[in-house]
Amino acid sequence: MRRRSFVHLALLAAVIAAAVTAVAVLIPWLPVSASRERDRIDVTFWLATGISIMIFSVVAAAILYSVWRFRVHPDDDSDGPPIHGHTGLEIVWTAIPTVLVTAIAIVSAVVLHDNGTTVKNELHVKVTAQQFTWSFQYLDGPAKGVVSPDLYMPIDRSMKLEITSVDVLHSFWVPQFGQKQDAVPGQVNPLKITPTRLGTYPVICTELCGLGHSLMRRQAIVLSPADFAARRWAAGLPGGPTAAGAPPGQPGGGGSGKAVFAANGCAACHTLAAAAAAGKVGPDLDKLPAEAKRAGQPLESFVHESIVNPNAYIEPGFPKGVMPQNFGQTISKSALDALVQYLIQSSKGGGK
Numbered sequence: 001m002r003r004r005s006f007v008h009l010a011l012l013a014a015v016i017a018a019a020v021t022a023v024a025v026l027i028p029w030l031p032v033s034a035s036r037e038r039d040r041i042d043v044t045f046w047l048a049t050g051i052s053i054m055i056f057s058v059v060a061a062a063i064l065y066s067v068w069r070f071r072v073h074p075d076d077d078s079d080g081p082p083i084h085g086h087t088g089l090e091i092v093w094t095a096i097p098t099v100l101v102t103a104i105a106i107v108s109a110v111v112l113h114d115n116g117t118t119v120k121n122e123l124h125v126k127v128t129a130q131q132f133t134w135s136f137q138y139l140d141g142p143a144k145g146v147v148s149p150d151l152y153m154p155i156d157r158s159m160k161l162e163i164t165s166v167d168v169l170h171s172f173w174v175p176q177f178g179q180k181q182d183a184v185p186g187q188v189n190p191l192k193i194t195p196t197r198l199g200t201y202p203v204i205c206t207e208l209c210g211l212g213h214s215l216m217r218r219q220a221i222v223l224s225p226a227d228f229a230a231r232r233w234a235a236g237l238p239g240g241p242t243a244a245g246a247p248p249g250q251p252g253g254g255g256s257g258k259a260v261f262a263a264n265g266c267a268a269c270h271t272l273a274a275a276a277a278a279g280k281v282g283p284d285l286d287k288l289p290a291e292a293k294r295a296g297q298p299l300e301s302f303v304h305e306s307i308v309n310p311n312a313y314i315e316p317g318f319p320k321g322v323m324p325q326n327f328g329q330t331i332s333k334s335a336l337d338a339l340v341q342y343l344i345q346s347s348k349g350g351g352k
């Protein structure tokens, strides 16, 4: 009789475990992993999930079995048998959780250590957060000196990000890389990433940092080592060897004004018909001639100044300090000229 109850209980637990495991495994809860660090974190995640499924199944089976097997009849008012603890049972239910929690702690400590270990030949990138954008400065490697609005990474090479902020608290997060790191003014916080999968992933600010927080997004782009070394991606960025010389729009030149507009995330905040942009955070750039007239400035210098020094003139009805303040540093001179000309041409053609 007791053996039969035990078999029923075990069967019920197995059925519950199978169902819950299917929910955990078959539904893609997490974004794909794109870094070695994330792979290690996933090991701790699945260990803890496996343990949780085990405990859940045993508890749920015991509850369901009791409800089914020991249900009282409506007219049964008698007490249950008096029971005074069970030393053996108490030792078991203390020892098992101790072992499980200790296992999670040990595995987590190993992963934390491995993910923070300095590896040979790592690339150093200074990451600067500010309301409301990111910039990435390469301190060594083939892109040394380049300041980029997006994070380009060679696959399978460890990168050490040195993360800081120039204004308020922000936090660096790429879900596919599995880690977050705070960006704190006056402090440099490290984060190691070794990308293992080619592709483009979102760089997200994950610390509410002001009005433009939800727009504080850039991209992390993982390239083959050859593409990274060729620095085709660095065309138009200050410091890139291909940035100087060739005119804008040519390969290796400053890039067309339209490309510069797209590459710097202007469309997130501005409307510009020529670029199919419909942002509403900043002024409508199709109306630039009228806006320059209102500001009492010649169009070209107004546009140039508005991009490199946005706070010099604030369009009435729009917030100050929301437009990123460092385009003057992150966009090369030739790319900036192309951008200004592009905005002037587009607004004259497409404006009202």
Ligand SMILES: [Cu+2]
Binding pocket: 129, 130, 131, 132, 169, 170, 171, 205, 206, 207, 208, 209, 213, 216
């Ligand atoms: Cu932020």
